Amino acid sequence: MSSMLFGHDEVVAEWVGRKVGKPFQPPFTAIGVIDQDGTLRGGFVFNNHQEGAAIEVSLAGPASISRGAWRGVLSYVFDQLGCKRLSMHTRKSNKAVRKLAPRLGLHFEGVARCLYGDEDGLCYSLTANDLAPFRSRWKLG
Secondary structure, eight states, X not given: OOEEEOSOHHHHHHHHHHHHTOOOOSSOEEEEEEXXXXXXXXXXXXXXXXXXXXXXXXXXXXXXXXXXXXXXXXXXXXXISOOSEEEEEEETTOHHHHXXXXXXXXXXXXXXXXXXXTEEEEEEEEEGGGGHHHHTTTTOO
């Protein structure tokens, strides 16, 4: 059983940054996912927030793809912040996220050339309108 960790933005952002190979510069908000022992097993870093419009998320760790954690992220982004769009980028070589993104409802948008230095990034998004099929199945507001 895991729990969400709030109020430790710097620690979670540093952990996620090490995992994804991308340091984060403030301003950002971060949410961690911890196990029963209090060990960080997943994390989300939210940045580039445009109030009422959009936000970008970076995620890392196996606990970040659990249904409960993702439900919390969607509630935070779309219900609490009132965003209309969530975007996410991953390295082109990250086969796990490329496979997972559509299962989480994210839509592939394109390639961002050299986003990770010498490696291209892939862009995904989810809009508030995309959530309709997930609301009852994932018990969203």
